[in-house]
Amino acid sequence: EHWLLGTGLGLENYLYYFNENTIPAKPHSLYLSYLAEFGLIGFSFLVLFLFSILQVLYKTILYTIGKKEVYLSIGFFVGHLTILIMFLFNEYITAPYTWFFWATAVAYSLLVRKER
Numbered sequence: 001e002h003w004l005l006g007t008g009l010g011l012e013n014y015l016y017y018f019n020e021n022t023i024p025a026k027p028h029s030l031y032l033s034y035l036a037e038f039g040l041i042g043f044s045f046l047v048l049f050l051f052s053i054l055q056v057l058y059k060t061i062l063y064t065i066g067k068k069e070v071y072l073s074i075g076f077f078v079g080h081l082t083i084l085i086m087f088l089f090n091e092y093i094t095a096p097y098t099w100f101f102w103a104t105a106v107a108y109s110l111l112v113r114k115e116r
Contacts, residue, residue, distance in 0.1 A: 004039050004040055004041060028089055028090050028091075029087070029088050029089065029090075029091075030087035030088075030090070030091045030092070030093055031043075031087060031088065033091055034046050050084060053080060053102060053105070053106065054077075054080055054081070054084070056106060056109050057073070057076050057077040057080050057105055057106075057109060058077055059109075060073045060076070060077070060108070060109040060112050060113070061073040061074055061077055063112050063113060063116045064112050065116070069112070072108065073108075073109075073112065076104075076105040076108060076109070079101060079105065080101075080102075080105060083098060083101065
């Protein structure tokens with residue numbers, strides 16, 4: 001019914017559209033949950049955010065000079081891919097270690113670009 005804007009944040013917002021015999025539970029996928037809650041417009045912002053980080057980390061691999069630094073760049077890229085796969089099974093986007101990893105990876109990426 002609200003495919004463009006979603007039902008809004010919160011479990012009760014989209015459980016309203018199920019019958020009363022439904023056991024309240026959110027989908028265990030970040031992507032499905034955010035698609036239901038934010039609709040296509042909000043979900044597109046989430047995907048844009050996640051894939052822009054992926055693109056930045058991939059370009060860092062290309063810009064990195066030095067064997068050890070390349071391995072670190074690849075590690076950040078693979079770590080982000082792991083987070084994206086992890087989001088298929090649960091919503092860890094609010095976990096502090098996810099944001100700490102992204103902050104560290106993007107900061108390293110900015111340092112590599114500055115040196116280049």
